[in-house]
Amino acid sequence: MKGAFRGLAVALLFSASALPVAAANLDTIAAQAILIDMETGTVLFEKNADQRMPTSSMSKVATAYMVFERLKEGRLSLDDTLPVSEQAWKVQGSKMFVELGNNIKVEDLIRGVIIQSGNDACVVLAEGLSGTEAAFATAMNKRMKELGLNATNLMNASGWPDPDHYSTARDLSTLAVRLIHDFPEYFHYYSEQEFTYHGIKQGNRNPLLYRNMGVDGMKTGHTEAAGYGLIATGKRNDRRLVMVVNGLPNMQARADESARILEWGWREFDNYALFKAGEIVDSLPVWLGEAETVPLTVEQQVKITFTHEQRRQMKVTLVADSPVEAPVAKGAKLATLRITAPDFQTLEIPLVASAEVQRKGLFGRVAAAASHMLFGAPDTAKPAAEPAKAQ
Template sequence: MNRKFNICTGLKYIFAACLLSCALVSGAHASVSSIIIDAETGDVLSSSNADSLRYPASLTKLMTLYITFNALDKGLIKFEDKLPVSRNAANRSPSKLGLKKGETITVRDAVLALIVKSANDCATVLAEGLGYSEENFAKTMTEVAQELGMKNTTFKNASGLPNRAQKTTARDMALLGAAMYHHFPEYYKLFATKKFTYNGRTYYTHNHLLKSFEGADGMKTGFTNAAGYNIVTSAERDGHRVIAVTMGHNTIRQRDTKVASLMKKGLQKLAMSDHIEAPNLYANADTHTYGEPSLIEAATVADEAPASDVWAVQIGAFSNYAKARNYAISVKKQLKMAGAEIDIEPAQKGSAVIYRSKLVGFEKNEADKTCNSLKKSNKSCIVIASSENQQLVMAKNN
């Protein structure tokens, strides 16, 4: 992902003006807040109470991790560095690893403990290691939030433990999630970690979407009595990525059901708006189609038949190159076709340019099988004979 992504302009709808006078609401007594955005463009796909002030709970740790990743990226710290555990860190209330004063923990273990276990003691260890004191670190957290456009967010500690002055909104948290994804793609992958072992004990993620929602790969959950159940999460399907936030639920089940629904609808919306189905593209393209040839035509076809490995499966067309390529990558991964190559072909469609997404390098029978497999998973495709006369054969259903 391009580091030059301009978070302040790319997420053009995230920075909509918020009502600064809105009351801070608690999870048990207020309407739920939610938002889902296109991670690539920042377009808001849907939202509800997205600007209501909320207690972030452990979503706070996303900013702690963002600053930690920035320090790692700049070489200020290393994953192998050992950080001391202070009395303040050791005395943090659960959730925690149970670190003791005077012990040390590596940056890597502290980061994984935040992601998987949501360990409050490790949040304080990182804060003190980077900011000398947790109070000083929290000021930096708020400053970074403002720089990212999180205008309604104030942090008071590194963990999200209760503090009446610590507040945020669903919209601001979506912005932080997008910044995390775009600015630190190599570290973002850590959010997909499902379990973490420390001192012989294995901890499992609180993010159930990693197991239950296809394409989900992070980020963070949170809970306090005042905040309710919160989550920031992201998922990618068919070349589209969304970031979803929902806050203030009364139960884990309600939270997970809501965010899964948000992501499903958001991904469907992106697929409908950007993906031109392959059969429709075929009908509109300047390409000759044929069914059963006549005897004379059959001889010509036989003479001009393509080599055995120059068949392609066209899987769709998109409004830009990146989405066409990302979709091809996801399909290739889905079908486990390491040998297939990706070909993105620009084509004129009226006054616009579209990008045909293709997998190439098949023998004819392999191309047919591939297309049929895609159709079984409700994906459209066509088989293309890549000969000089550019004949196009529609793949048949089983």
Template sequence: MRVILKAICLLFLGLTFVFTSHHVFAIKKKLSTEKPENTKKEKLADNINIIRYPGSTAIALKAKQAIVTDYFTGKILLEKHAHEKMPPSSMTKMMTSYVIEEKLKKGEVSLDTTFLVSEKAWRIGGSKSFMPLGEQVKLEDILRGIIIQSGNDACVVAAEGLYGSEEEFVDVMNSTAQEMGMKNTHFVNSNGWYTENHYSTAYDLALLGSWLIKTHPEFYPIYREKNFTFGKDQKGKSITQGNRNPLLYKDLGCDGIKTGYTDEGGYGIVASFIDKDRRYIIVINGLSSMQERSDEAAKVVYWIKQNFVNKKFYSKGDVVDEVPVWLGVKNKVQLEVAEDIFGLVLRSEQKNNVDIKKNIPPSLSAPLRAGDVAGQIIITIDKERQETPIIVKESIEKVGFFRQIILYITSLF
């Protein structure tokens, strides 16, 4: 009897083990089949609210806010929540450096001008340039500290030195932002430290980046410098800090502009890069790590290179026509293009969506001077129109009085 009971128990335990193993295997199988579905949903989520240039390839972005613009035309090539208010973090410092550069450009200060490092500047937290308390520092070092080292202390030193207080400096930042058309931006401090009511948008930061490059080309090379040495550590050793822009260390054509990070805003960057003489402005924000920011920024650069090409239609000096000259010592004059003509087109559609027209008069009257505007070349790409002057290639003098009479009489017959 005992043997029979023992056999029944063993049989029961065996069936339980088989059932349990089968159940666990089924759960694992279900989870394994669900994982790709979740990944697919995550990728779809990354694509939500992305607006791309018509005809460009799809791209998934982890960034919460993003925009890509063509520097020359301002055309938006890619955007994701581009007008959504967000903490601009240290990307704020682009406006700080812009205000400083305006003062330098106007000659109100020089790079050798020195400012005192106050206790407020010295004590500030976050990224620092290690400005020495109570000492005078040259504006050139302060500017490099802001742009390259992202020094919060350097921002306060500049603000107090230029306008007496950071509050007064911030007022100038805000008024300048409005002049630029940054309609959804408001600054509360000079360095981007997270504060309530301190915000901007990806669109506004792209606009600021373009303004900075266009209006201050003499200072822009600083933004691509990879390191800057300033300040001393506790042992008296010089401190060298690297530029936080990850694209500067990749062979992608990037030459600026500024990174940023706060707990509230995440990791972001405003970047500018050139691809075959065409400049683009990129803004991404809301990434979870420095590595994710670096990967995402490089991904956007490759997307631009994959989709767009800077097509050259004419070179400066190309002869586009020859027209008769009335009352000239020469009967005809050649007309040429006043400057190089480029256009941003989709790499896959270089011959499509491009319309070229020449607006040239049937004849011209002497006297003519080389460089006189005689007409226009009108290039329309995807309904976007750009005009370039057509000019007279050489000077042609007017014939003498008696020759004019002969020509008039000849024309009558």
């Protein structure tokens, strides 16, 4: 397995702050794969995650993102209706079976895209939002770049095969995280197991929804060029994992391999909260300050995804120049918290002053100078901070 474990201390994946580390051994028959912990952004496993690949219907998540964004902005409503053009009606592949000339509710079209993987529903939405599918693809590419999908190019709304329609497993995982994070009010459509339109009932194509393993999304894909793929996400013990696999040989392999990778991620790793936002981590002595010490804190929660063995051998060290000369401004970066563990790239987190320390007045400074001349400089050697405890 390619070196594939990325640790992110305090933010989501799309903050682009991850650090590469080697993970526990895992292999897969998928041509491309990635597995991440959504809360910490840690990449638990990856294989060819930056390799360009056809997206097939997995890029319908991008179409849904554009629709959800329009809904959230109030420029579209679930009860609005959109007309079915001949272009949408005659589209090939998986279908919702829209009727030519009919006007269809946006909410039905959303279910047609997500549950039934309807290429026709994608075209109706694209034309309704942008006039033409080509214009929609242009707008979608612009938005995807803004979301950080720099290795993605989409030529249509459905994922219909096109040599210039491609993405990567990493980009699709980033998109999945953004959709879950940005539109929790609409995410429930991905867990719905069936939808009936025009008297035709179709089941959700995501095989993991039926396995009672905590999976609640997102989207399958298949073309001859791409093989079988799946963007999957699920939550267990408050840990949400997001996985992308592609290039699998058949539907059964897609279901079994996806389930195996997710189960491995939940079993082998856990999240450890080391410090809460604003929690006092340590303190430093202050030279010529009205207070003798200044407390140090982290500005955001520090939570890290580790294997159980990595957590057991984790070490936390405070790195700082000491003492600090007054005045000290609240929020000033004064030190670094260094976190190490086996097979884990060293992570450094800034520590800031949690309070202001004013400089002593003239008489105080004179007294301090006299003390320094008489007794020498104070001993400022600072031991390493004790390892933080998981919360």
